[in-house]
Amino acid sequence: MECDVFEIAPRLTRFTLYHGAGSVAAVPWGQIQRFYYHNSGEYDLARLLVLLGHNFPSHAKCSFFIRALLPVGSVALPSIVSNITSLRLTIEDPYHFNLLGRIFERLTLPFGKALSLGRSRSGNLPLEWDQPHFIAFAFRSGLHATLHKLEIARTTITDAELLAALSVLPSLIELIVKECDTPTPHIVITDRLLGRLTWTPDSSTCLVRRLNLLSLTSVLEFTDNVYRNFVDSRLVPARWNGELFLARVRSLPNRSRNLSDELVDWGNALDVAREMYFYAE
Template identity: 35%
Template sequence: MESRSRDSACVMVQAGSPLPTVSGLLEPLLSQSPVGRYEAELSSAGKLDRLSSGTFASQATTCRSVLSPVHRLPNELLLRIFECCRPDAYKKLSPVSPAEEVDCISHRHLLHLAQVSSLWHLIVMEAPKLWSNIVLNATLWEQCDLPAETLLDLLEVALNRGQDHDLKLKVAIIPEYAESLLKLLTKHAHRWRNAHIGSRAGFESGNYLSNATGRLARLEKLQLVGWWKDAEAFQTAPVLTEVTLAGSVKRLPPLPWAQIQKCTYRAGKSSRSAYLALAALALAPSTTAFTFDLNFLESEADEGWDFEITSDVPRIAFTLTVDNAATVGQLFDCLTLPSLQSLSLYHAVHTMTPVWCTEQFLCLADRSGFAQNLKRLSIHVEVSDVDLLRSLEVLPRLEDLVLMDCPDVEAVVTDSLLQALIHVPDVPCLLPHLRFLCLRTVLAFTDSVYTDFVVSRVHSLCTVDGHGSFKAYLWWRSEQKRAAPWQMIKELRKLVSQGVLIFDYGQG
């Protein structure tokens, strides 16, 4: 009776008989399961033709689908994968074609994913995060196959599916749809976390933002493109700390300037626009880092810069588009920066290289107290090694120096510069506190001089700090004047292995 009560699937092992294999133990079980039966049927070559269109084949396919690795992925991992499926149009400022515009507003890629299976449909539709990235370009709406009313309906559906998740906006608005679009978007103003809103020059749409007033508690980053004259809604954004402004500057937007930590300003052409952009310096607190992209192509060489601006900001970077050599000097003349710690000066790519104006810089340094405060200087404009040495003489507290040889002009990174920077014990030297030198050069210097400079600075830091490491970055341009200094690099890497030098190099 006892043997009859045992499970029929058990295998009796007799003394002296070989132990059954795992597959042998599982075979009776598999033969009784649907998957096992179907696999057995499919393994028979003689029955393949009959099963290929029969019930067994379709059921076996279903079973295999259930056991597919993709079905074993956690929902959280699937959600992350779905986020990575976002089309390139979402990464751009805005869609560039009518077809992309419809796809972005409808989130077509999510709708396609939702059609794969019931599980994927559930994940897509119940994940507010997937629907909380809104990208649209209303300038394309007239060219779309769908009417504007339908596009607004699709936008509303996406906004509602985002529920209460933080919202990221990138929208370009035109007068024809400004009221309806902003009315819809401001319904969800309490969700805005990163908002990029563009409008055509001269188009005053700030009044349509009134519904957002007092409801921007999550807004951290804001980018305004165009003329947003009446955008008072942004004055009450308690966590807004990063702002980018671009377009025609006719009036500074009413923003909570006292709390802004990072501001990028891309001003229009002429010195008048430059003044209005630079005026933001006077409004910002002493903790704001400013980046200016200023275009002076339409300003006259003798156009008066009859304004003076004083600011306590600690960091400023200028990217300049110029067509006359006097511009940099005019810029220096109008500023007083008594708390400045970092100054960077760049030129726009594929444009005329601005010229460093030594006399105006020396005056700026004197009235701003650079000798006590300035610790970082980055120069990516035309300057001779002689003029650079004169400028560095008034910056004894400088710790970081970044220089670039500009193509088709006199090189600034020369033996004269490097020799002046060599540190000799108990002898006054240029930039005694220098800890970092980054060069982008045409290799117009001698390897031995560069090596002597680096070694002297390494020894200086080890003597002063006992454990300090000097940082040196060396990048050579494609317009280099000689072969790459591989032997010198090999020698310097010995210092890297000793832990007293941080060194990076290459063409770039």
């Protein structure tokens, strides 16, 4: 029939699309609050940016899971200003090209509140991080004032690069960092990182001062005492919004050590006393 049922669905607010986006021509994007896209084949970057450029409402959330994004060579990529507040981008096989850098270069999220970027658990290679383009993307989008949640999973970002990124995201409330679970892990969570996140009255030495959730998936290259000092320092400052601080540590199978029993007992005791929420596994 010469009719697209999606175009005349006034109550449609959640839309999940598998494989080819071109097969659905008319969608009421202006009313879609949740958009999920899952592609198990190869996909090109230009089409992904076009999807993000649809006229979503300003509170919309978009999640993309793509097996492999292909380079576009000399093809010009569109510059996209997207209304969405939440973007999750998971790539199973990023190949060997500057994927995130190309996205950061062309995308602007003026209402961005949550950003999740990374390689999927089933992938083999970490997702390449592009620090200069991320910093430019953050400034262009105004993320210093809007971004509340950042998740970076299985990328090549270093602790120094993450610290520099956090320095331009002062409104951040939730931070989730997942190291690579490859045979040769890429270390991001270090004593230096935890030290700069440790709360002090001096705003020049303490990053992300409103942080009240830190979730780490790690091979545990940091030391327990530094982590404990970080958590201790955040217990009271994290209650600026009336919520308890949440600390979560997940150990990767190829970890270099185990968390000490003393640290786990200490965290569990604070959790029981409702001084914080603590999870260790």
